[in-house]
Amino acid sequence: MYTADTAAHHDHAHGAPRGIMRWLTSTNHKDIGTLYLWFSLFMFFFAGALAMLIRAELFQPGLQLFQPAVFNQLTTMHGLIMIFGAIMPSLVGFANWQVPLMIGASDMAFPRLNNWSFWLLPAAGLLLIATFFVPGGAIAGGWTMYPPLYIQGGVAYDMSILAIHILGISSIMGAINIIVTILNLRAPGMTLMKMPLFVWTWLITAFLLVAVMPVLACAITMLLTDRHFGTHFFDAAGGGDAVMFQHLFWFFGHPEVYIMILPAFGIVSTIIPTFARKPLFGYVSMVYAVASIAFLSFIVWAHHMFTTGMPVGGQLFFMYTTMLIAIPTGVKVFNWVATLWRGSITFETPMLFALAFVFLFTIGGFSGLVLSLVPVDIQLQDTYYVVAHFHYVLFSGSAMAIMGGIYYWLPKWTGHMYDETLGKIHFWLTAIAFNITFFPMHFLGLAGMPRRIPDYALQFADFNMISSLGGFLLGASQLLFLYTVIKCVRGGAPAGNKPWDGADTLEWTQTSPPPYHSFVTPPQIKLVRGRSHANAR
């Protein structure tokens, strides 16, 4: 188990109680951050293994390994676990470790609540994984949980509803904790506009979570009562409407994709100035861009529903608002590039990930823009083009920013430098394999290959084989990531307080690893440069 694992590796931390109880009862933001990160890494590998099975089945046309019902379970669980088990918890792990350190707080506002937020996750994770072993198998209607399929399934569907409720409660508790920490526990002198951008992105993300997780909870509660208690919210038999579920789901779902990308923006906005050795260009516009993306994310949801028979007026409204999001997103990309402009850039592993993020996320943004065009989307909806789009924004976006962030802060968290050579190999393997896997999917989608199918027409065979080969390489490369992380946790060159000379946020004023209780007395922000990279050096 990862807890025993990490316990063994963290003996050096000061003042921490020892043994398994440390991890079960810990209320320390660093311990809990570590738990979140290990949990998400485990789930990342579990859902990644499902992806390997998906690519193995799609390696050739025809049904080789799985019956369609099983294949649908694989795609559904891959998506659900990656989103709720890997990406979201790892970003919360970053928040736990970094938010108190970056604002000069000694811990999160509600440490005990924090412990609960985490320990709900393994329960939900187990429940999700266990669905593979119940009669009827795991849920198979897609991660979007559309009725009527979701109302008709077996016991796995109830288990997944329970698991998602638990995950939602955990997220809401975590988000409240983060908001209170940021708003109430900043060190004296750290005004909101002096906060590092990572903290800003998490503040806004936490507000998104508080606003939309309850809507998801509400939608899946209705699914549950439709299943068992004779209601007919979505069941046409009683005058319900299945399309209404889509509205509810995507009212949650689109803000949810920004919940997964905004903290990643924050990580990248921290890494790029460090290695360009320049303050972040346009700090204030970055804050406003994040806020306006968050606001817009509430009024674009039906771009996922262009083919449900909307009137033209509705299609136009959602098309234009969706395209509008490209503007603040473009502002961010522009600012990152402008930060690089005339910087004295070095290419350590975190920087490589951040640069790849800027480039590949932009491709994902553009394919999103293509999909926002109604006449195009009517052709491309539910094809591999959509799969390509969201993997460019979620893998080369969120996941690669997370990996970059791990390399960036591992020296701070563990006190050891990671192996730079291995890190770079991991980066190049990931970046190349990622593109081999997902770039051909654009063409598959344009040529009409539908998503969520175990078999396909012969003309798609070549690109699918390429894609599968890339996928296997991508999966294998992540084992190198695991190895590099474990190696760094176990030992390595001492990192010193500040291994990155261009970094200027508060955590680098602490030892590496930071004392178990850091900032017991709040730092003076006038002395340390509080506003992340905002002051020229």
Place this chain on the structure above:
Amino acid sequence: MSTPAIPSLPTPNHRRLVGRLLLVVALSFGFGFALVPLYDAFCVVTGLNGKTAGAAKGIGIGGIQQQVAAAPSPIDKGRIVTVEFIGTVMPGLPWDMQPLISKLDLHPGELQQAMYRVHNRSDQPIVGQAIPSVSPGLAAQYFHKLDCFCFAQQTLAPGETKDLPLTFIVKPEIDRDIRTITLAYAFFKAADSKSATKRVATR
């Protein structure tokens, strides 16, 4: 747990902030449920979700007939609209269902009739309810059913086969772009078999 004392934090305003955040959580949870009636109201006003008036609002045959009588529409001989018929039996109802004609060409404004043949495969009397849906959704408000088996629950005796009629008009005001309308019925199991037995017995 033996942790060194953490200096007291400025806690007083925590409670108020948490209170407000919990209020947001409660409001958005409530908002999700409030969407249900809002959504229905919106669909009734705009007729967007493909529900035809009679069944969706539960208006009896009389209501519809009055409406039609009040606004007799001339027949638009100038164009032809194709109406396709589909029937599905939902899980849990051991019936078969099939339209007798799968499609019909008509002039908007013409009174037309179509038939579905249903058969009860079980040895139980069963009550079913058909739910119609019209696509494209925008055509629904121009698809007027004068009489339809979906206006009432249908009871089939064990092994019984029945032809269920529907009479309808496609109103000539329908958008010229719409040349094909699909009328889909889903038959659901309605009531428990006890009341079904009674109904078969009293027939």
